[in-house]
Amino acid sequence: MARRLISLFTVLAVLVVVAASVGAWWVIRQGVDRQNRALLHDDVSQLASSLQSELQLLRNNLDGVVFYALGAPAGAEAQVFAEQAKPVLTSPATSVALVSISPPKVLFAEGPDLRAGEYLPSSVVTQAPIGLPSPTTPTLGATVFHSGSKTLLAITSTLVIDPNYAAIETVKLNQTTVTPNRTGPYSRLFVNLYNATKPVKGQLIATTYGLSPLPQPVASEIVRYEGVAWLVEASPRAPLVGDSAAAASWIVLGIGLILAMVLGASTEMLVRRQRHTASVVAQREAELLEAQDALVLQERLSAVGEMTTVIGHELRNPLGAVINSLYLIRNRLAGTLDPEVEGFFDRVERETTRAAKLSEDLTAFMRDRVPEIEELDLREMASEVLQSTPQPSGVAVNLPTPGVVVDADKAQLVQMLANLVTNAYHAMPDGGTLQISGSMLDGSTKIAVQDSGKGIDPAHTHRLFEPFFTTKPTGTGLGLAIVKRLVEGHGGDISLANRPEGGTQITISLPRVPHGGRPLLSTSAHRE
């Protein structure tokens, strides 16, 4: 199974924490927004009531101007008016006048935009309005009007005690940003003030923001006083709840995401560690089972080996008796047998010899004797082997050069060479050359046995050292397996290759043993 880059468990854990963080962010943000809007609403209400107070004060002031001017001694009216008007003229853009109602004519004026003797524009008269007050007619009004290139706000107050006169104050509007006083709600808010109950552009009489729409959130309230209805709308310059409160949701979200990352990393680490531990445990378990199986197999093989050895030995005596008897029978009947019966005898002899060979090979294969190492001359050993192994006709033999020394168990080296020589002879049924050579290297002796036969089918090379694998019709399949086992018992190694010029070469490398001791690799017990 392909392992995922990140475990599902980690992904789930991270998703849960991220979802919780986003949820907390949303809840906090909603709370902060609600609080912000509530504070804004409070500020706008405060603004509205302060505007209302200002309108009330303005009306009192305007009424005062008219009252004192009318009550002044004859001839001193203009002077008294001028004195009374001063507190009302709050800026150079402000003008104040005392007007008669019919006709609406300016009697006294101060400021740049009103002149004594001028008539008031009709829009001011009708819109403000100026006229006889009644219980239902408001005494204070306001309107925006144009005079030449100027746009002016006019606030009129009709005098209750003498409704033939009214006071008017005009303020030149620039309809762009005005700088408010920096105290109270203005310091916190952007404010637009309209001389209307709706945010009509032409009726904008003051703004601290400009002509663009106010940024959200916006709260508004209508200020009503007598005939004046002004819309005040505002939005906060900065979060009213405070920067830290506004940032709280983002801080929570940030912490949540960091937590998710940390949690994800540690979960992943734990998951991986757990996975690793599980795999190590599984591996150990598998190794243990394998070792157990190997032990059981080893014990079985050991029992089988013991049995094979006993059978191998015990078969030899009866086989010997059969071979001897056959020899005696053939001697007695010599010359009297027809060829067919001779053929039967040949077959009996061949198969019995083969059975004897198999019993010998089985015993040799199962024999587990610790090699008794001695220094041997390779040429001498090879000669001994060649003497006891019948040389087929047509085969030439080249012996190793004298002086090549091998550290080996004599009987086992003889057995190795005998098996290899027998194989080589079988590989050359039509004759050829057998070459046995040796070379002494640093720490080992290399022995090569070459034949000039047909070589080995590459498909078989990897199986040739397996017990009972054979390509020969009469082979037991144990020859090379025995050689391999004996070589390994000496701590050496063996390899097989086809020669480029034809035939096979088997190379054995046996380690040199410094003090005639036993090779390190051999741990098998002496059995016989």
Added chain:
Amino acid sequence: MTPGDRVLVLVAEDNEGLRATTSLILREDGYEVVEAEDGDDALARLSADSFDVALLDVRMPKTDGTTVVENMAPDPPPPVVVIVTAFDIDNDIRAKLGPKVYKYLRKPVAPTHLIEVVGEAARLAKAADQ
């Protein structure tokens, strides 16, 4: 082999069939053969007569073949010994027996090879007598 050349061979082997056929092959080849069925029997025969050649099995009841070789009396003069065995002989036993053993043969021995080796041993024994 001429009739005057009497060659006395001891065949010590506990397997009756093998012992009988081996003896018969040698007799048919002209040897005079005495059979022994275990190691003690072999030692008794060897002390009673002067043998030229002794074919000794290793694993035999009572006394094994290698012990027989070790315990052979100097008189009568011991035969040329050929050990025939189904088992490996350890190098140290070979070293201990040394020149007292002429040859080691692995069972089963081909009859022709047997005749050949016994012939060599007999010639060796006769040469030593002279």
